[in-house]
Amino acid sequence: MSKTLIVPGLDGSPAPHWQDWWARTDPEAMLVDLPDPRRPVREAWEAALAVMILRHPNSILVGHSLGAVLIAQMLTHWTGLRVRGAVLVAPADPQASTGDCHRIRRFGRLPDRPLDVPAVLVASRNDPWMSFDRSQILAEDLGADLIDMGHAGHINVASGFGPWPGGKVIRDRLMDQTARPSILRRLLGQTPAARRPGA
Template sequence: MSKTMIVPGLDGSPNPHWQDWWARTDPNAMIVDLPDPRRPVREAWEAALAVMILRHPNSILVGHSLGSVLIAQMLARWSGLRVRGAMLVAPADPLAGTDGCRRIRRFGPLPDMALDVPTVLVASRNDPWMAFDRSRDLAEALGADLIDLGHAGHVNVASGFGPWPGGKVIRDRLLDQTERPSVLRRWLGQAAAVRPRLTGA
C-alpha cells in the first residue's frame, strides 16, 4: 500500500492536531520532519520534503496550511517527482497580508500551473489564512478538485479539529482515483458526507 506522507504547516502539528492523530493511528502514515517549524525557511523545507519523497516514492502527500503550499510548489517546480497524489488542506496564502504571514512570506507567490498528479484541495469558507474564493481559484489553477468543508475555520485545533476520520476518507478516495480516474469526480457532489464533526458541535 502507498505511504501517506503528512506535511505539517507553520508551528507544526502537535497533539491534538488531526495530522498528529492521523500519524498515530495509520501504520502507513508518517509525518515529515520539517526543520524549525516556527521559523520556516523555504529552501530547508523543500530539501526535507524532497528527501522523503525520494525515499518513499509513489506516496500520497497530505499537507495542511503552509505544508499544502510547500507540496504545491514542489510539484509545480519538479514535475518528475514520483508522487501518487496530493491532498492540500486549508492552504495558507503567504501574501495575504495577515499577521502570521510575515513568517511565511518567502513561500509566496502561490503556483498557478496545473499539477501532473491527482490533487484535491480541501477548503473552508471562513479560513482566516485564505479566502474561499482564493481557494477556489487556486484549485482551478492547480487542476485540483475542490472539496468545500463549509465553515471549518483553518481546519486546525482552534477550529475543533483533533481526530478527523473524514480526512482519511478523502485520502482513500484519492488513492482509488489514481487507479480509476473517474471515481473522484462522481463523489465530489457528496463531499458533505466526509465533513468532520467539530468539537462541541
C-alpha cells in the same frame, strides 16, 4: 499500499492536531519532519520533503496550511518526483495580509499552473489564512478538485479539528481513483498523471 506523507505547516502539527492523530493511527502514514517549523525556510522544507518522497515513491502527500503550499510549489517546480496524489488542506496564502503572514511571506506566490498529479484542495469558507474565493481560484489553477468544508475555520485544533476521520476518507478516495483509470482515459491515451479524483 502507498505511504501517506503528512506535511505540517507553520509551527508544526503537535497533538491534538489531526495530522498528529493521523500519523499515530495509520501504520501507512508518517509525519514529515520539517526543519525549524517556527521559522520556515522554503528551500530547507523542500529539501526535507524531497528526501521523504525519494525514500517513499508513489506516496500520497497530505499537507495542511503552509505544508499544503509547500506541496503545491514543489509539484509545480520539481519535475520527476514520483507522487501518486496530493491532498491540500486549508492552504495558507503567503501573500495575505492577515495572521502571521510575515513568517511565511518568503515562500513567495502561490503556484498558478496545473499539478502533474491528481489533487484535492480542501477549503473552508471562514479560513483566516485564505478566503474561499481565493481557494476556488487556486484549485482551478492547480487542476485540483475542491471540497467545501463550510465554516470550518483553518481546519485545525482552534476550529475543533483534533481527530479527523474525514481526511482519511478523502485520501482513500483519491487512492482508489488513482488506482483504477477509466476505460475512456485509456482509450484517449491519457497518462495517469492527468487523472483527477471526483468531488
